[in-house]
Amino acid sequence: MTIKHIGVVGAGQMGSGIAQVCAAAGFQVTLNDLNNDAIQRGISSIENSLARLVSKEKISDQQARDLVALISTDTDMNGLSDCDIVVEAATENEPLKLDIFRRLDEVCKASAILASNTSSISITRLAAVTSRPGQVIGMHFMNPVPMMALVEVIRALQTEDKVFEDVTELAKAIGKVPVDVKDGFGFVANRILLPMINEAIYCRYENLASAEEIDTVMKLGMAHPMGPLALADLIGLDTCLSIMEVLHDGFNDSKYRPCPLLKQMVDAGYLGRKSGRGFYEY
Ligand SMILES: NC(=O)c1ccc[n+]([C@@H]2O[C@H](COP(=O)([O-])OP(=O)(O)OC[C@H]3O[C@@H](n4cnc5c(N)ncnc54)[C@H](O)[C@@H]3O)[C@@H](O)[C@H]2O)c1
Known part of the structure; x- marks a missing residue:
């Protein structure tokens, strides 16, 4: 699968960081949250993080502007219908995440991978509420996302090998080091x-x-x-x-x-x- 467009659900500290590193690698990103205030907090946090990189001369002003231009925002999940993969990074609460996965399964195109950045919730149970359990996987970033190299790539019982390979490649493409971890309470980290x-x-x-x-x-x-x-x-x-x-x-x-x-x-x-x-x- 060729991943070009990445959706991120939740514009909190993790979702905004994930959106930032994906855009920094040149991917088109759609950042989703419940309301405009939450989106604005997420975008401000990305801008602050980029301003620190500019002041340390790690990136130019123009690179920071180009990066932000790759991120569109949305408060309606229908805006994620064109994404090749969606990384869910909403509040750590199982009923809430199950609802989000049901909804993503409805709105996302059939080929899309649905990933969760959950810290501990069973990826197997998230996969089971969708009609595409083989395309559900954990992508567990560390905080703060732009600084930390590790991504635990967590296979649910149902995850297809090809999906695991695509997500491992994606983690590398955004400059992270993926580690293959099985689904278990709290994973490894x-x-x-x-x-x-x-x-x-x-x-x-x-x-x-x-x-x-x-x-x-x-x-x-x-x-x-x-x-x-x-x-x-x-x-x-x-x-x-x-x-x-x-x-x-x-x-x-x-x-x-x-x-x-x-x-x-x-x-x-x-x-x-x-x-x-x-x-x-x-
Ligand atoms: N904080 C960490 O150090 C850390 C590290 C790795 C993984 N995680 C995981 O990442 C996820 C997010 O954590 P965080 O620290 O960014 O939390 P946060 O509280 O900073 O942000 C959560 C965001 O999710 C949004 N949200 C809630 N319900 C939503 C919905 N239905 N649709 C769209 N957006 C919704 C909230 O409005 C909020 O902006 C959790 O699953 C957490 O366990 C956190």
Whole structure:
């Protein structure tokens, strides 16, 4: 399959980053979200990211303008009908994603691949609600998308080999390093990362140390570039909670029990960077 036109559903921190790297590689992109405010936030975040690259002389002003010109926007999924692949990057919530996949299956052309950037939700279950389960796959980018090389390419039980090959090629074409991962709760990245973050939140909950001290232990002691609580704020505490719930429910194992402090912070609307407050203030 020749991929020329890429749709992205969700213009949040991940969707806007995915749109940016696809346009940077010369693909035509349509960025979709529920309303114009969300779209505008996504476009502003792309423009800010490009302005930083221009100021570091990594790209020219003209290249930044050309890149933005490749991205069209839409609040109606019918605008995705011409896409060769759609990457869904909406809020981490299974019923919501199942609805989006049903709708994408209706509006997208028969040959289109439907990919999800979900952090943890079963790709096999997303595939099962469509009439094209063989063309559904996970494409799990890391945050921030323009900076991070990894893409986990996640095959559902139903995914056809050709679709896996096309998506692996696409990941390389946009400058990423694809890793072949099977569909399982949390895949590989978040199966390992989120229990560590959850444990760091337990350390805070039990008042073993301050947020800064916990992060310092992991940065200086384990050479992590970022502490787990600062990373939780970057990911979004709502997304962290949702991933822990998928691990907890999926494995039915109490070792994945989300920390009560994480639940309470999400209830309070302290979602991390995106809400201005999490373990730190922004
Ligand atoms: N945050 C991370 O570090 C990270 C990393 C990898 C993958 N992910 C995954 O990427 C996805 C998005 O995460 P995010 O951090 O960008 O979230 P976000 O909250 O920044 O953005 C989510 C966007 O989805 C939009 N949305 C919700 N319902 C929609 C619908 N029905 N149609 C179109 N748009 C809709 C929202 O308006 C919002 O703009 C989630 O599945 C998440 O698990 C996140």
